[in-house]
Amino acid sequence: EVQLLESGGGLVQPGGSLRLSCAASGFTFSSHAMAWVRQAPGKGLEWVAVITGSGGSTFYADSVKGRFTISRDNSKKTLYLQMNTLRPEDTAMYYCAKAAEWEVLDFWGQGTPVTVSS
Amino acid sequence: SYVLTQPPSVSVAPGNTATVTCGANDIGDKSVHWYFQKPGQAPVLVVYDDRDRPSGIPERFSGSNSGNTATLTISRAEAGDEGDYYCQVWDSSNEHYVFGTGTTVTVL
Numbered sequence: 001e002v003q004l005l006e007s008g009g010g011l012v013q014p015g016g017s018l019r020l021s022c023a024a025s026g027f028t029f030s031s032h033a034m035a036w037v038r039q040a041p042g043k044g045l046e047w048v049a050v051i052t053g054s055g056g057s058t059f060y061a062d063s064v065k066g067r068f069t070i071s072r073d074n075s076k077k078t079l080y081l082q083m084n085t086l087r088p089e090d091t092a093m094y095y096c097a098k099a100a101e102w103e104v105l106d107f108w109g110q111g112t113p114v115t116v117s118s
Numbered sequence: 119s120y121v122l123t124q125p126p127s128v129s130v131a132p133g134n135t136a137t138v139t140c141g142a143n144d145i146g147d148k149s150v151h152w153y154f155q156k157p158g159q160a161p162v163l164v165v166y167d168d169r170d171r172p173s174g175i176p177e178r179f180s181g182s183n184s185g186n187t188a189t190l191t192i193s194r195a196e197a198g199d200e201g202d203y204y205c206q207v208w209d210s211s212n213e214h215y216v217f218g219t220g221t222t223v224t225v226l
Binding site: 035037044045046047050059061062095100102103104105106107108109110111 | 119149151153155159160161162163166167172202204206207208213214215216217218219220
């Protein structure tokens with residue numbers, strides 16, 4: 001059974017940093033691209049970043065490029081999102097998701113909440 | 119950037135058919151995927167590659183895609199189908215995933 005468990009969310013001040021983790025199990029982690037998707041309170045889904053199975057390529061939404069870094073440790077079956085220079089508009093539930101094929105996110109974790117506020 | 123437009127809300131009577139649209143320029147040239155989200159829960163993939171269903175998704179969920187509109191059809195709607203539905207594509211020009219604006223389906 002595929003399981004994705006996010007952690008690391010919390011309350012942080014504007015300009016601060018946070019590192020999210022997503023522990024994966026139930027599938028061959030290194031064979032699949034992984035993504036982060038966020039959802040601000042009462043709003044729709046917004047893609048944040050994606051990384052290939054090998055970790056060799058990464059892509060980012062314009063809203064986070066240069067501030068966020070997606071990475072993975074295939075030996076630990078864990079996905080990460082390093083978030084720097086956080087802004088109030090980054091407040092959201094952050095989901096990690098497994099890509100079936102490159103375009104399709106077939107399994108999602110339950111999310112970890114991030115609040116950026118002073 | 120590539121924008122996917124969905125109606126904010128759709129209402130359907132139990133047992134009837136609900137149609138959720140996703141509009142964009144030449145979306146028929148792309149593969150469209152649909153996700154369902156209940157309040158407080160994570161999204162679930164219900165249709166991928168325009169019309170295919172993951173295992174465990176009822177046949178009542180179907181999809182199509184042509185021209186400037188992709189469509190998710192929910193047949194014989196049930197109370198458990200209530201929630202938000204999002205379409206999604208991969209925008210290869212910008213190397214971005216793009217989600218639609220979302221549609222709240224109400225079964226009443």
